[in-house]
Amino acid sequence: MQRLPRRALGTALAGIMLLGTATACGSDEKAGSDDEVVTVDITVKDGAITPKGDRVKVAAGQKIDLVVTSDTAGSLHMHSDPEQEFPYDVGTETFPITIDRPGVIEVESHDPPQIIVQLEVR
Template sequence: MRGVRGLLVVAVLVAGCGQLSDTHHRPGNSHEVATAPPRAVSGEVAVPITIARGQVSPPSGWVEIRKGQPVAITVTSDVADELHVHGYDVEADLLAGKAVTVRFTADVAGVFQVETHENKLVLTQLAVK
């Protein structure tokens, strides 16, 4: 069973951007995009990510989130790009040298990839339980 679950995760990751977005599209999902410094929100999961010279820091991994918990992903990139949170259909323009924060409530269980579109970097994965 464990091997099947691992294959499923790999299959989802290999499926790519369009497939995940189409499969998990959520019209009307509310989210906030801000270029001002992030403000702390009680109980919020803060996910700070930096992209420099094509490298993601911290290295891409998993962030575990409780279903219903607010999430703030702050990305600072040295090049312009587009941020995409799969499953929540949250997108934001990344501006070179500027921190961009997207906020939303993780109200759907599953594993969702966070990536950039232009440079096709996987930033992290959200495991919502």
């Protein structure tokens, strides 16, 4: 069996520890506390919208800011109860929301038609 030099062993261990840290931030990460504001940045530029269907985990009752930066006027539609519409103009606008009931709430655009984000409320 061949032994690794100390420097190689240290580098390998550092890489393993870094990998463990990176995987701890995966999609199973819990939502923050109820008083922490979750910000969802939405960009509308040259007819395209980002994000494109990303899922964001939030707690029921948690404050959420939908921050829209756009080069054209438009609107967002949220499939909640009751449903909500957020018209926006050119520039940056923030829409503060909270969702009290668990479930998955879609925020979408009708022009272009796409799901922008899915809010997973727990």
